[in-house]
Amino acid sequence: MDKMRMESVDMTAQNIEKIGSLFPNCITETIDENGKGKKVINFELLKQMLSSDVIDGDEAYEFTWVGKKASIVEANKPIRKTLRPCKEESVDWDNTENLYIEGDNLEVLKLLQESYLNKVKMIYIDPPYNTGNDFIYNDDFKMTSEEYAEEISELDEDGNRMFKNTDTNGRFHSDWCSMIYSRLMLARNLLSDDGVIFISIDDNEQSNLKKCCEEIFGEKNFVAQLIWERAFAPKNDAKYISNSHDYILMFAKNINNFVIGRLPRTSEANARYSNPDNDPRGVWQSDNLTVKTYSPSGDYSITTPSGRVVEPPAGRCWSLSKNKFLERLKDNRIWFGADGNGVPRIKRFLSELKFEGMAPTSLLFFKEVGHSQEGSQELIKIMDGGVFDGPKPTRLLKRLMILANLKENSIVLDFFSGSATTAHALMEVNKEKNLKCKYIMVQLAENTNKKKDTGYKNICEIGKERIRRAGKKIKEEAPLVTQNLDIGFRVLKLDDSNMNEVYYSPDDYSQGFLNQLESNIKEDRTDLDLLFGCLLDWGLPLSLPYYSEQIEGCTVHNYNDGDLIACFDENIPNSVIKEIAKKEPLRAVFRDSSFASSSSKINVGEIFKLIAPDTTVKVI
Incomplete structure (x- = not known):
């Protein structure tokens, strides 16, 4: 095995x-x-x-900076970490398909590479804007001067060096680009072929971010640079210009496969259509018949019903050839005005529009999607106070979810989840559109603002509590339509590998030495830790159902009805191995120490070859 x-x-x-x-x-x-x-x-x-x-x-x-090559190497470098389940902080663990993951997002993205490769429909991130005050990230490859690091570095709870990127740093922009580049490289792998990513940013790094995205996603996959009107009033104390907007960059994984979601038609838009001639095909609006680009085929005279002869404007021509014009005239698709004496125009029928809904624009006005103060007030109301600075309004995220064109079971990922606005918005979208979309929130457990007592020790505690309260509120407000709404989430926390470090140094230890070890698994790890570690290793989604059962005193875990069956007990008898094999799982996994000798492991392999030859069997 x-x-x-x-x-x-x-x-x-x-x-x-x-x-x-x-x-x-x-x-x-x-x-x-x-x-x-x-x-x-x-x-x-x-x-x-x-x-x-x-x-x-x-x-x-080329677009380059100091540390770019190192950021690429870092993105591709494997890590020996795992995600440990935390059932006590989860909501509806057994049934939910949502995930809340605590840990450094670079490392988490690495662990998700196989389980969610090409499976994420939409990614939204609101990364630090590099204002020189609040950009902190785990730095393990960019700094070259230990003396400099000792002066300005901080340590997180695990002893990892953290670096605060202030505008006095000589590599101010370089370090930010290195941070975002490696994460976007990994994020692209997770997007489905029809997927799309949205990234909020301001003027400090907008141009650099766009160049990074053009390299990673490809220039041809650029969809739009959305402009969000985040402020509803000017700042009178602004030195130059009162900046009232932020940007949201939008890139597709593959522009040829991405279909943008269109906005619902408004009464204002429908009011542009009328039917003054009582056409049986319904309401219509007139469209200009002239074009600026001159073509001889469009240069001809048109006689109106009143008898007036109309020529194209100087330097222009009609957009239709004479034959095409006559065809539309015969089909009553040309309008000359109520008096029959106007300049000819084409009739466009509402019922014949190529697409349903309205084409979205690049301008996101606060009246339609909310502003920054609305986002803050939303959070204050649901959390009974101000606990997080600068949350985005849920209306903004709901608009982006429309543009992403989510399907019945789409996955939405946010790996700078902050106060979890994305999760809140997705639950509302699921309710309103009767969808079953799932989210993956990823957030580093950063300490909350020490200047004010929020009652929460870190941002993850804020995010999880917001989801709990938001989900409960959504169900209370619409109990009849939310009976099957998934408001739960599984909490997983990034941690060191389940395996003892000696397990990962085979070149330094002889096989005989390894066989003498009682166990290669850390003492504090549970069966559930090991099960989810195997899911990551085998590239299985982390949100599927599973159950555990007792077979002759051994605990057997069955993940997603036979996708994987695991037993981590010691000295598993052959009778239990045979019962597991009879279930014919796709995969089976055991502890290496579950078997007393190499011959015992060989015997397990023979049992599966006989009873379940298509099962892949491995040990940890």
């Missing part, structure tokens, strides 16, 4: 394999730091394979 990997996927190794499948002659070998051989790419040969004219030299059109 093979052993579980128990670490995040090595993105670099996967990318090398993909390139090797296309250009096998570009794969070579080198020696790693341990003296072992490993595959690498011959980039000079790869460049030659991709172009007959390789450009050498320093001049090229």
Whole structure:
């Protein structure tokens, strides 16, 4: 039996394999730091394979900064971490399909790479805006001067160095770009082929963020730069311009597969349509018949019903050829005004519009989607006080969810979830549209503002409590339509691997030494910890149902009706192994220490080959 990997996927190794499948002659070998051989790419040969004219030299059109290469390496680097279930802080653990994950979002995104690859329909993030005051992130690869780090670094609860990016830092923009670039690289992998990402930002990093997104998602996949009117009144003390807007960048995973959601038609928009000639096809509005681009086929005279001859305006022509015009005239699709003497116009019928609903615009006015003060008041009302600075209004997120064109069971991810506005908004959208969309919230357990007593020790506590209260409020306000509404969430917390560190150093220890160990699993880990660690390793979603049962005194966990069956007891008898095999699961996993000897493990493999030959069996 093979052993579980128990670490995040090595993105670099996967990318090398993909390139090797296309250009096998570009794969070579080198020696790693341990003296072992490993595959690498011959980039000079790869460049030659991709172009007959390789450009050498320093001049090229590119967007770069100090630390960019390191951020790319960091995104691809595997980690030995896991997500540990926390049932006591969850809501409706057994039935919910929503996730709330506590931990550094870079590491969490790495762990989600296989379980949610190409499965997320919409991502929204509201990252720190790099104002020079509040941008703090886990920094383990950008700083090169230990002396500088000692002067300005902080430590989080786990002893990791945290770096505050103030505007006095010489690498002010570089560090922010490094932070966001690696996270967006991993986020793109999670988006479905018809998925879309929205990123809130202000003027400080808007231009840099757009360049980062153009590299990661591709320029052709740029959808729009939305402008949100976040303030409803000017600031009279502004030194130059009272800035009343923020930006929301919108990129598709694949623009050819993305279909934007359209807005419901308003009474104001419908009022533009009328039917002055009682056309049986219904209401219509007239459209200009002239175009600026001159074409000889559109240069002709038109005689109105009143007998007046009309020529195209100077330098212009009619948008229809004469034959096309006559066809529409015969079909009563040309309007000359109530008196039959006006300039001809085309009739556009409301019933024949190509798309349902209205095309969204790039301007998000606060009257339609709310402003920053509305977001704050929403949170104050539901949390009985001000506990978080700068939350987005739920109406803004609901508008973005319309544009994302969510489907029945779409997944929405927010990995800078803050006060969990995204989760709140999605529950409301599910209620209003009768959908069953699911969310994944990811948030670092940052300490709350020490200047005011919020009653919550960190931002995660605020986010979880908001979801609890918001879900309860939504159900209380509409009990008849929310009976099946999922207002629960599973809490998972980022932690070190379930395995003892010695397990991850096979080159440093002999096999005989490993066999002498009582267990390679940390003493404080439960069956549930191990089960969810296996889900990550096998790339299974973390929100599916499962149950546990006793078979001859052994605890057996069945995840999603046979997607995975696990038993982590010691000394599992063959009779229990046979009962598990009879269920014919897709996957089965046991502890390495569950078997007294190698022959016992071989016997387990033989049992599955006989009873359930299609089951993949592994040990941890």
